[in-house]
Amino acid sequence: MKSFISLCLVLFTTYTAVAQNSYNYAVDLTKADNDELVVTLVCPAVKTKQINFYLPKIVPGTYMNSNYGKYVHDLVATDKNGKALPVNKTDDNTWQISNAHKMHKISYRVEDTWFSEINNKVYSMCGTNFEAGKNFVLNTPGIFGYFENMKNIPFHLSFTKPAGFYGATGLTPTVTSNTKDEFLCDNADHLYDSPIMYSLPDTTTITVGNTEVLVAIYSPKKMA
Numbered sequence: 001m002k003s004f005i006s007l008c009l010v011l012f013t014t015y016t017a018v019a020q021n022s023y024n025y026a027v028d029l030t031k032a033d034n035d036e037l038v039v040t041l042v043c044p045a046v047k048t049k050q051i052n053f054y055l056p057k058i059v060p061g062t063y064m065n066s067n068y069g070k071y072v073h074d075l076v077a078t079d080k081n082g083k084a085l086p087v088n089k090t091d092d093n094t095w096q097i098s099n100a101h102k103m104h105k106i107s108y109r110v111e112d113t114w115f116s117e118i119n120n121k122v123y124s125m126c127g128t129n130f131e132a133g134k135n136f137v138l139n140t141p142g143i144f145g146y147f148e149n150m151k152n153i154p155f156h157l158s159f160t161k162p163a164g165f166y167g168a169t170g171l172t173p174t175v176t177s178n179t180k181d182e183f184l185c186d187n188a189d190h191l192y193d194s195p196i197m198y199s200l201p202d203t204t205t206i207t208v209g210n211t212e213v214l215v216a217i218y219s220p221k222k223m224a
Helices: 002-020 188-192
Strands: 023-028 036-042 050-054 072-079 087-091 094-098 103-111 128-131 135-138 155-160 166-169 180-185 196-199 203-208 211-216
Touching (some): 072 087, 072 094, 155 188, 180 188
Antiparallel strands (some): 036 103, 050 094, 087 094, 128 135, 155 180
């Protein structure tokens, strides 16, 4: 019995350490409203009293400034008791958070880029689309941010999805069901190189050399 209890304590301690050293994001796709999603982040442990939170300004390979932070609204940082911490947006893509060592959670609204009226251009293939109950194109740089000097720790993503929706992506889900998916990315580069499209499944696979390629289509009029 003592050995069993000791093993449980070790596993719990290990899990807690991993959780504190990873980004834990959650998005409920069933609550999309007016082409916007609410994003919540249970933060990795921050040791400094002040830290910057970023959304990417540019995605390598696009040769243009995307300024994804322009699509983020009402960013709030709170401690474990739900008390708001001071947040100052210093430029289009940067939020400076004070008392960051007390931070527990961040939440914000993000609108899609394809149908936004914001005066900013994002390369369409790197953009986002949030069409409630129909289609979600999730190019991850347009949704998920990171902290200063903290790009090289894991990102855990949890999606609540409409029943029957399929997440087409190169990522392998760690958890999947009819209404929920979870994914784990090694770091920010892995995350930002992993787009996801959610819709009712319309997929096929083709083999190119020794590689199996997933092809997913969303065609409202079934013409593709």
